[in-house]
Amino acid sequence: MHNFAVSLDGFATGDEQSLEAPFGHAGGRLMGWFMGTRAFRSMNGKDGGSEGIDNAYAAGWGPGIGAEIMGRNKFGPQRGPWENEEWQGWWGDNPPFHTPVFVLTHHPRPTLELKGGNTFHFIDATPAEALAQAREAAGGLDVRIGGGPETVRQFLAADLIDYLHVVLVPIVLGRGVRLWDGLESLEDRFTIESATSPSGVTHVTFTR
Amino acid sequence: MHNFAVSLDGFATGDEQSLEAPFGHAGGRLMGWFMGTRAFRSMNGKDGGSEGIDNAYAAGWGPGIGAEIMGRNKFGPQRGPWENEEWQGWWGDNPPFHTPVFVLTHHPRPTLELKGGNTFHFIDATPAEALAQAREAAGGLDVRIGGGPETVRQFLAADLIDYLHVVLVPIVLGRGVRLWDGLESLEDRFTIESATSPSGVTHVTFTR
Numbered sequence: 001m002h003n004f005a006v007s008l009d010g011f012a013t014g015d016e017q018s019l020e021a022p023f024g025h026a027g028g029r030l031m032g033w034f035m036g037t038r039a040f041r042s043m044n045g046k047d048g049g050s051e052g053i054d055n056a057y058a059a060g061w062g063p064g065i066g067a068e069i070m071g072r073n074k075f076g077p078q079r080g081p082w083e084n085e086e087w088q089g090w091w092g093d094n095p096p097f098h099t100p101v102f103v104l105t106h107h108p109r110p111t112l113e114l115k116g117g118n119t120f121h122f123i124d125a126t127p128a129e130a131l132a133q134a135r136e137a138a139g140g141l142d143v144r145i146g147g148g149p150e151t152v153r154q155f156l157a158a159d160l161i162d163y164l165h166v167v168l169v170p171i172v173l174g175r176g177v178r179l180w181d182g183l184e185s186l187e188d189r190f191t192i193e194s195a196t197s198p199s200g201v202t203h204v205t206f207t208r
Numbered sequence: 209m210h211n212f213a214v215s216l217d218g219f220a221t222g223d224e225q226s227l228e229a230p231f232g233h234a235g236g237r238l239m240g241w242f243m244g245t246r247a248f249r250s251m252n253g254k255d256g257g258s259e260g261i262d263n264a265y266a267a268g269w270g271p272g273i274g275a276e277i278m279g280r281n282k283f284g285p286q287r288g289p290w291e292n293e294e295w296q297g298w299w300g301d302n303p304p305f306h307t308p309v310f311v312l313t314h315h316p317r318p319t320l321e322l323k324g325g326n327t328f329h330f331i332d333a334t335p336a337e338a339l340a341q342a343r344e345a346a347g348g349l350d351v352r353i354g355g356g357p358e359t360v361r362q363f364l365a366a367d368l369i370d371y372l373h374v375v376l377v378p379i380v381l382g383r384g385v386r387l388w389d390g391l392e393s394l395e396d397r398f399t400i401e402s403a404t405s406p407s408g409v410t411h412v413t414f415t416r
Contacts, residue, residue: 008376008388009388166216168216170395171393172388172395174388174390174393178217182382183217184381184383185379185382186380192378192408194408196404196410200400202404204378
C-alpha cells in the first residue's frame with residue numbers, strides 16, 4: 001500500500017462523500033502534494049510538475065503492480081445494493097490502473113471491462129481470500145491495496161501488508177474515516193522511516 | 209506550546225494514567241526522542257545525548273519562558289477533590305520549570321512553593337483568565353502552555369496559542385487522550401513547517 005494520505009488527526013478521507021466529492025469535505029487537501037508531481041501530471045498527459053521527494057514516491061505508484069484491491073467506497077459513493085450498473089468508477093473509460101482490480105463489496109455485480117487493461121472484478125471476500133485472487137491475477141507482480149481507509153485497516157489488522165507508505169498531511173480534518181483505529185502497536189511489526197518534503201507533508205514508510 | 213508529542217492516531221497521552229505511569233500505557237514511547245537529547249540530559253545533570261534536530265527543539269524548552277500553564281492531569285494522576293495536599297507533582301523538590309506554574313483545576317488548593325523558583329498556583333479559571341494571570345507573572349517573558357492534551361486543546365480552541373510545536377511520533381497508541389478533537393481546519397490559522405529527525409519523529413511547527 002502506498003501514497004496513502006492521512007491528516008494529523010488520522011483521517012484518510014473526509015465526511016460526506018458524494019459524486020462531486022470523492023474525498024468528502026476534505027476535497028483536494030489530502031492529495032494536493034500528489035497532484036502537483038510530475039508523475040501524476042504525466043499520467044494525465046500533462047507536462048511539468050514537482051520532481052523532488054513527493055514525485056519520487058508518486059512515481060512508484062504504478063511500476064511492478066499486477067493487480068489492485070480496493071474497497072467499494074473507493075470505487076464509488078453508492079452504498080448498499082446497486083440500483084443499476086451504470087456507475088463505472090471515478091476514472092472515465094480508461095482508468096489509471098491498467099491491471100485487474102478487485103473491488104470488495106457485499107453486493108457483487110458482473111465484471112466490468114474498460115479500456116487499457118482495466119478489468120474490475122466485484123467480489124464478496126475476506127481480505128485473505130481477496131489477496132489470494134489478486135495474487136493469482138497479478139502474474140508474479142505485486143498487489144496494491146488501493147484504499148479506502150476501511151479496506152486498508154482490514155488488511156493491516158489481518159497482517160497482510162508488507163509495505164505501507166503513509167503520507168502525513170499537516171491538516172486537521174475533524175471528521176471522516178479514520179485509518180488507525182484498532183491498530184494499536186502497529187509499529188512493532190515494521191521498520192519505520194520518515195522523510196519530510198518541502199511541500200509540508202511527511203512520508204512515513206513501514207517496511208519488513 | 210512546544211515539544212508536545214502526539215502519536216500517528218493523534219493521542220498525546222495514553223490510557224490508564226497512574227502514579228507509576230504519567231503517560232499511561234504509552235510509557236516512555238512518546239517522549240523517547242526528548243529523553244535522548246543533550247538538552248534533556250543536562251537538565252538532569254547528565255553528560256552526552258543527541259545534538260541534532262531533536263536537541264535543537266528540546267533546547268528551546270526553557271529559555272525565554274516566564275511562566276507555565278498546565279492542566280491538573282499533567283500535575284498528577286488524582287481526579288476530583290484533593291484527598292490531601294501531600295502530592296507535589298511528579299518532579300521532586302526542585303522541578304525543571306523554575307518559574308511560576310499555574311495549574312488549572314476545579315479544586316483549588318494553597319499555593320505550593322518548591323525549590324528553584326517553582327511556585328505552583330492552583331486556579332479555577334478559563335483559558336483567557338489563566339493566560340492573563342500567567343502573563344502578569346511572566347514579567348515580559350513568554351508563557352508556555354505545558355499540557356496535557358485537554359488543556360492544549362482548550363487553548364487552541366480559544367485561539368490563544370501563537371506558536372505550536374508538535375512532535376509526530378510514528379507509533380499507534382490506540383487509546384488515550386486525543387489532541388486534535390474539535391480543531392477542524394486549525395491549519396488555516398497558522399503557517400506550518402515540518403522537519404523529520406533521524407530518530408524517526410517529525411517536528412511540525414505552527415506559527416503566525
